[in-house]
Amino acid sequence: MTTETVNSVAASERPVMRGGLSGILYGDTGGKIFLGVLLAVGILVPALNLLTEPGSALHVPTYTVTLLGKYLCFALLAMSVDLVWGFCGILSLGHGAFFALGGYAMGMYLMRQIGTRGVYGDPVLPDFMVFLNWESLPWYWYGFDIFWFAMLMVLLAPGMLGFVFGWLAFRSRVTGVYLSIISQAMTYALMLAFFRNEMGFGGNNGLTDFKDILGYDLQADGTRLALFMASVIALGVAYVLCRFIVGSKLGRVVTAVRDAEPRVRSIGYRVDRYKVWVWTVSAMLAGVAGALYVPQVGIINPSEFSPLNSIEVVVWVAVGGRGTLFGAAGGGVLVNYAQTVFTGVWPEGWTFALGALFVVVTVFLPRGIVGLIRRRKDKKEAGS
Amino acid sequence: MISPKAVKVFHVVAALLLCALVAAPAGAEDFSDLLQELDTRNFRTKMDVAEQIADSGHPRAAAVLSALKDGNLYVHQSDGRIVIQQDRQGPVVDATSGKPIAEAGSLEKIRVNILMRRQMGPAIARLRLASPDPEERLAAAKAMYGELAPDDVAMIRARLEKEDNDRVRDALRVAASLALLDSGEEAQQLEAVEVLGESLQNEARNALRQAAGEEDNPAAVQEAAATALETVESRVAFYDRLEQVFFGLSLGSVLLLAAIGLAITFGVMGVINMAHGEFLMLGAYTTFVVQQLMPNHIGLSLFVALPAAFLVAGAFGVALERGVIRFLYGRPLETLLATFGVSLFLQQLVRTVFSPLNRSVTTPEWMSGSIVINPVLSLTMNRLVIIAFALLVFIGLLLIMNRTTLGLKVRAVAQNRSMARAVGVRGEWVDAMTFGLGAGIAGLGGVALSQITNVGPNLGQAYIVDSFLVVVFGGVGNLFGTLTAALSLGVLNKFLEPTTGAVLAKVLVLVFIILFIQKRPQGLFPQRGRAASEG
Numbered sequence: 001m002t003t004e005t006v007n008s009v010a011a012s013e014r015p016v017m018r019g020g021l022s023g024i025l026y027g028d029t030g031g032k033i034f035l036g037v038l039l040a041v042g043i044l045v046p047a048l049n050l051l052t053e054p055g056s057a058l059h060v061p062t063y064t065v066t067l068l069g070k071y072l073c074f075a076l077l078a079m080s081v082d083l084v085w086g087f088c089g090i091l092s093l094g095h096g097a098f099f100a101l102g103g104y105a106m107g108m109y110l111m112r113q114i115g116t117r118g119v120y121g122d123p124v125l126p127d128f129m130v131f132l133n134w135e136s137l138p139w140y141w142y143g144f145d146i147f148w149f150a151m152l153m154v155l156l157a158p159g160m161l162g163f164v165f166g167w168l169a170f171r172s173r174v175t176g177v178y179l180s181i182i183s184q185a186m187t188y189a190l191m192l193a194f195f196r197n198e199m200g201f202g203g204n205n206g207l208t209d210f211k212d213i214l215g216y217d218l219q220a221d222g223t224r225l226a227l228f229m230a231s232v233i234a235l236g237v238a239y240v241l242c243r244f245i246v247g248s249k250l251g252r253v254v255t256a257v258r259d260a261e262p263r264v265r266s267i268g269y270r271v272d273r274y275k276v277w278v279w280t281v282s283a284m285l286a287g288v289a290g291a292l293y294v295p296q297v298g299i300i301n302p303s304e305f306s307p308l309n310s311i312e313v314v315v316w317v318a319v320g321g322r323g324t325l326f327g328a329a330g331g332g333v334l335v336n337y338a339q340t341v342f343t344g345v346w347p348e349g350w351t352f353a354l355g356a357l358f359v360v361v362t363v364f365l366p367r368g369i370v371g372l373i374r375r376r377k378d379k380k381e382a383g384s
Numbered sequence: 385m386i387s388p389k390a391v392k393v394f395h396v397v398a399a400l401l402l403c404a405l406v407a408a409p410a411g412a413e414d415f416s417d418l419l420q421e422l423d424t425r426n427f428r429t430k431m432d433v434a435e436q437i438a439d440s441g442h443p444r445a446a447a448v449l450s451a452l453k454d455g456n457l458y459v460h461q462s463d464g465r466i467v468i469q470q471d472r473q474g475p476v477v478d479a480t481s482g483k484p485i486a487e488a489g490s491l492e493k494i495r496v497n498i499l500m501r502r503q504m505g506p507a508i509a510r511l512r513l514a515s516p517d518p519e520e521r522l523a524a525a526k527a528m529y530g531e532l533a534p535d536d537v538a539m540i541r542a543r544l545e546k547e548d549n550d551r552v553r554d555a556l557r558v559a560a561s562l563a564l565l566d567s568g569e570e571a572q573q574l575e576a577v578e579v580l581g582e583s584l585q586n587e588a589r590n591a592l593r594q595a596a597g598e599e600d601n602p603a604a605v606q607e608a609a610a611t612a613l614e615t616v617e618s619r620v621a622f623y624d625r626l627e628q629v630f631f632g633l634s635l636g637s638v639l640l641l642a643a644i645g646l647a648i649t650f651g652v653m654g655v656i657n658m659a660h661g662e663f664l665m666l667g668a669y670t671t672f673v674v675q676q677l678m679p680n681h682i683g684l685s686l687f688v689a690l691p692a693a694f695l696v697a698g699a700f701g702v703a704l705e706r707g708v709i710r711f712l713y714g715r716p717l718e719t720l721l722a723t724f725g726v727s728l729f730l731q732q733l734v735r736t737v738f739s740p741l742n743r744s745v746t747t748p749e750w751m752s753g754s755i756v757i758n759p760v761l762s763l764t765m766n767r768l769v770i771i772a773f774a775l776l777v778f779i780g781l782l783l784i785m786n787r788t789t790l791g792l793k794v795r796a797v798a799q800n801r802s803m804a805r806a807v808g809v810r811g812e813w814v815d816a817m818t819f820g821l822g823a824g825i826a827g828l829g830g831v832a833l834s835q836i837t838n839v840g841p842n843l844g845q846a847y848i849v850d851s852f853l854v855v856v857f858g859g860v861g862n863l864f865g866t867l868t869a870a871l872s873l874g875v876l877n878k879f880l881e882p883t884t885g886a887v888l889a890k891v892l893v894l895v896f897i898i899l900f901i902q903k904r905p906q907g908l909f910p911q912r913g914r915a916a917s918e919g
Contacts (some may be wrong), residue, residue: 091717168902177656177716178905181852182898188849189894192887307849311658311724318721351732358725362718363711 024244030370031243034326035236041068042232046225062221065228066296067340071333072231073293076238078316078332079325080285083242085314086323087251088278089258091176094183095286096310097190098158100300102287104194105157107207107300108141109150110218114211127209128202138200147214154291155284162283163276170272170279175261184307191305206301213295224296231292235329238285242325245281254278315354318361321370331368415442416480419466422452423459427497434500438507446511448479453504458491467491505531510539513556518549525555529587532563534572551756558583562591565609573605581612584623584759589616623761628878634767636874637774638833640867643851644778645826647866649701651855652785652798653818655709656720659727660851661844663823666700667693667830668839669734672743683748686831693827700730701823705816727844735841742840751835770832777828778867784821785863794818798861853897859907869908873897 025031045060045068052059077099084090111126120130124137143149165186169179197203216223245251254274256264265271294300303309313332320331335357342350365372418440421433434452437445451457451468457479460467466479469491476485496504509531512524532540540560547553561576568576577595580588595601595609642664649657670693675685704726712719747766754764785791793814796804805811830843837843854873858865873893880889901907 091720093720168899172902172905174902174905177720178856178901180656180717180720181849181856182901185849185853185894185898189891189898192894193891196885196887308845311721314721315725348732348736351728351735355725355727355729355732358728359708359722362722362725363708366718 021240024240024247028243030324030326031239034329035239038232038236038239042229042236046229049221049225062224066224069224069228069231069296070293071336072228072235073289073296074313074316074336075329075332076231076235076289076292077286077313078320078328079235079238079242080282080289081313082317082320082322082325082328083245083282083285084279085317086325086328087246087258088254088275089261090275090279091180091314092183092282093180093307093310093314094185094187095282095313096307097187097305098162098283098286099290099293099309100187100190100194100302100304101158101161102154102290103294103300103304104201104207104290105144105150105153105287106291106294107210108144108153108201109147110210110213110295111207112141112145113213114209117211118209126202126207128197128205129200132197134200141200151291154287158283158287158290159280162280166276166279166283167272170275173272184310187305187310188307191302191307194302194305202301204301206299207294208299208301210295210298218295218298227292227296231296234288234292238288239325239329242285245278246325250274250277312354315358315361317368319357319365319368321368324368324370327368327370330370334369415440415444419448419479420464422457422466422494423464427500430494430496431500431503434504434507438504438511441511441514444480444482446508446515447482449504449508449511451479452494452496453501453508455493455496457494459494460485460489461492462489466494510543513543518552521547521549521552522555525552525559528559529562530566532559534563534568536560537563554583554585558585558588562587565591565595565605570602570605573601574608577605577608577612581616584616584620586759589613589620592616620760623758627761628882629875630763630767632875632878633871634771634874635877636871637771638836639847639850639854639874640774640778640870641770641829641832642826642847643854643866643870644774644781644863645822645824645829646851646855647858647863648781648822648825649819650852651861651863651866652794653815653822654716654798654860655705655713655819656716656723657704657709657819657822658720658724658848659704659730659844660823660826661846661848662727662730663697663701663826663844664830664833664847665734665839665841665844666697666730667827668745668834668843669738669743669830670696670827671831671834672738672745672839675746682746683750686748686835689831690828693831694824695827697827697830698820698824701826702816702820704823705819709819710812710815727848731841731844738841740841742838745834745839747835766835770836773832777825778863781825782863790814790817790821794821849894853894856901857897857907859909862907862909865907865909 025035045065048058048060049062049065054061077095080098081092081095084092114126116123118127118130120127122130125134129137144153165183169182174182193199194201194206195204201207210218212218213223213227216226218224246255253264253269257269257271257274261271290300290304312335316332316335317328318331319335320329321327335354338353339350342353361368367374415437418433418436422430424430434449437449447468448457448466451470456468456470458467458469458476459465460476465485467476467485468479469476476491477483478485509524509528512527513521515521515524528536528540537560540556544553544556544560547556557579561579564572565576565580573595577592580592592609592613596606596613598606601609642661645663646657646660649655649660671686671689674689674692675682678685678688704723708722708726709719712722751766751769754762755768756762785794793804793809794817796807796809797811797814797818801811804814833839833843833847837846854869855866857873858867858869876896877889877893880892884892
């Protein structure tokens with residue numbers, strides 16, 4: 001077994017000495033900057049959208065707000081992957097499944113909100129069920145017209161899948177590449193299953209044509225801004241939560257598992273339990289990201305389960321810098337922004353660029369952008 | 385004593401004589417004149433003429449009578465010739481010669497009544513049964529199912545004497561028995577049940593099912609039919625299962641072809657190569673290019689494509705190993721990501737060069753068609769070829785690994801790299817060659833895949849998850865494990881399919897493997913000893 005040593009993050013090396021937010025972020029300069037930027041974006045973007053005239057140079061159109069909101073969801077997803085990959089050494093190629101499950105839970109709520117405004121006007125059944133000639137709502141759709149229940153499911157559905165999968169996998173000590181491959185197989189199997197009409201999740205087309213959320217029109221600028229704000233807050237809270245987990249005693253055991261699993265086991269820790277715990281939390285975070293993503297893009301379909309999506313998330317994390325959380329989030333935003341720009345200028349080029357990115361980052365930038373900046377800084381300090 | 389050879393000669397001579405005797409009275413002139421007599425309003429005469437046509441044994445007789453029965457026989461108004469026009473806009477042909485007629489003109493249909501039509505059925509069938517083409521005879525025999533009366537059975541029996549093709553004989557017996565079972569005496573019915581119980585034809589089973597439930601039949605017949613039905617259905621079920629095994633094996637050999645290259649790169653070298661699927665794709669595209677280069681020799685092109693695909697995919701493999709993977713040895717997760725990037729790159733490359741649409745690869749003639757074992761079991765040629773090819777590739781790889789110097793070096797490096805280097809094995813060179821070998825074999829798999837699936841940029845992606853699971857399921861580093869895993873997963877998939885549907889079967893198989901790996905992370909056939917603990 002080759003032990004991987006990742007340059008330890010300053011904050012994770014130090015025990016938490018103070019309570020509260022400042023204790024969690026103690027010594028985490030990068031995290032403070034990240035939260036500061038997030039706060040600035042959270043205030044500036046809505047302000048520029050609402051307070052400036054559409055013609056002005058500073059105006060941020062609602063389209064851009066939604067686009068940014070989408071990036072933030074991806075950032076949250078990347079952070080959830082970094083939590084398990086960067087701190088526990090589990091490379092998941094199936095986090096897209098948790099993201100999609102959270103998205104489907106939200107999508108089911110939004111479907112039920114359509115009510116009689118669908119094409120067939122059925123008050124209970126979504127259009128695709130009427131189309132398939134279904135008589136009544138399947139049992140697993142019950143309760144999704146209630147917002148709090150749907151939100152609970154956003155956490156529980158990915159959480160349960162993560163728990164069961166993790167419990168089975170970690171207990172039998174499936175590690176490394178094997179785990180990566182079966183996590184990929186998991187999302188692939190789910191994709192195939194969700195493509196079937198009989199599953200009752202809209203088959204090929206997925207869930208779409210949403211009208212409103214909590215009574216507010218999804219197309220309205222105000223709703224879009226609110227969703228954007230929700231994404232900002234979710235990302236911020238998730239960062240603090242992850243930082244807290246990583247800095248806690250549990251997190252330190254998890255980091256130890258990453259670096260030398262057999263030793264941690266022989267000291268007497270139940271390695272599998274720690275892994276399952278972190279894995280499940282990560283799955284729930286991914287689910288939240290999916291739930292925020294769906295109302296902003298207006299559709300969820302089985303292609304979100306495709307193995308390609310999941311593995312792309314891993315490259316976001318790798319680009320930003322594995323094991324830093326904020327780096328992963330930044331990588332998520334950066335790569336997706338690059339994709340938007342690229343596909344506008346040269347659509348075919350994006351896949352080339354993405355492919356090259358995978359190779360360049362793993363061969364030349366194993367610590368990602370954050371690692372690059374840190375090395376520069378260390379050199380400068382050593383020089384002065 | 386008469387030697388068997390002499391008997392054979394005698395048979396041939398007799399057959400020729402018989403043919404000559406039958407054919408002699410009907411010269412072209414007479415036949416043409418005979419046809420002319422159909423141009424009458426009297427149905428009585430028409431019926432006589434039709435019988436004479438049937439008795440004439442003329443090669444065109446069957447065609448003319450069929451046309452007459454179906455209302456496609458006409459009188460050409462300009463010169464009174466008898467002609468055939470199969471459909472209203474179709475070409476008009478001369479009834480006697482079968483040659484097309486150029487001059488246009490209005491046609492008058494030769495009408496037939498229901499009585500004639502009924503009588504002509506058996507006559508036409510009898511004529512077609514005498515055709516030299518076994519397929520034609522088979523079709524004729526099958527056309528008589530349910531159309532015969534017990535009186536016609538003698539004719540069938542006579543025909544059976546002369547028939548030498550087994551399938552036609554079976555069809556004839558079924559045709560006769562169907563008639564007997566339907567309206568014969570009790571003894572005849574019992575005899576018919578016995579014959580039908582031996583046939584695997586659908587119609588035979590339907591008739592038995594009907595006979596078993598028919599109240600008017602004597603009790604003995606009903607009982608016999610029920611028993612016969614049971615036996616025959618268990619036989620059919622057996623063949624159905626055999627067919628499923630065959631389909632399963634063919635799916636399994638596709639999996640084997642997809643996974644076997646990976647068994648080298650992942651199984652032996654421990655490199656996670658996510659671009660493996662793209663090597664399959666490159667092999668398939670090489671087949672396409674080779675076919676484009678030699679469009680007139682499709683049958684031959686596959687044999688050119690095999691070495692070409694091996695070289696193309698192998699070259700890409702060596703380049704990938706030298707360019708990317710060698711920097712990442714000992715970091716499996718990073719290797720996974722980098723090779724995934726390469727796979728995206730290769731897909732886009734193919735999309736840019738060949739267009740994102742699927743390319744069509746022609747299947748050579750020798751691979752189409754099927755081998756019919758019996759009415760419920762037929763093996764398609766291309767599946768058979770793929771199974772054989774997969775096994776050949778497997779055996780070839782096994783020989784390379786166990787019988788050549790390269791194989792020896794590969795195994796040495798895999799077991800203990802530093803020791804191998806110490807005794808003079810060039811580790812780096814062996815790495816490159818091994819990876820090239822694995823990639824080249826994937827290219828060979830691609831040639832086979834191009835014959836059964838669409839050749840498109842996403843071809844490789846569809847197989848990547850499957851191939852990894854096959855290798856892991858079989859036990860990493862174990863070629864026989866890969867073989868067993870691929871074939872058993874293929875068969876399992878096909879056995880699930882009838883009850884669950886194709887997609888759910890695949891999902892279930894995936895779930896099964898995921899659970900299996902949780903239970904036995906080392907696969908079906910784990911490596912033992914020191915090599916395993918070091919891995």
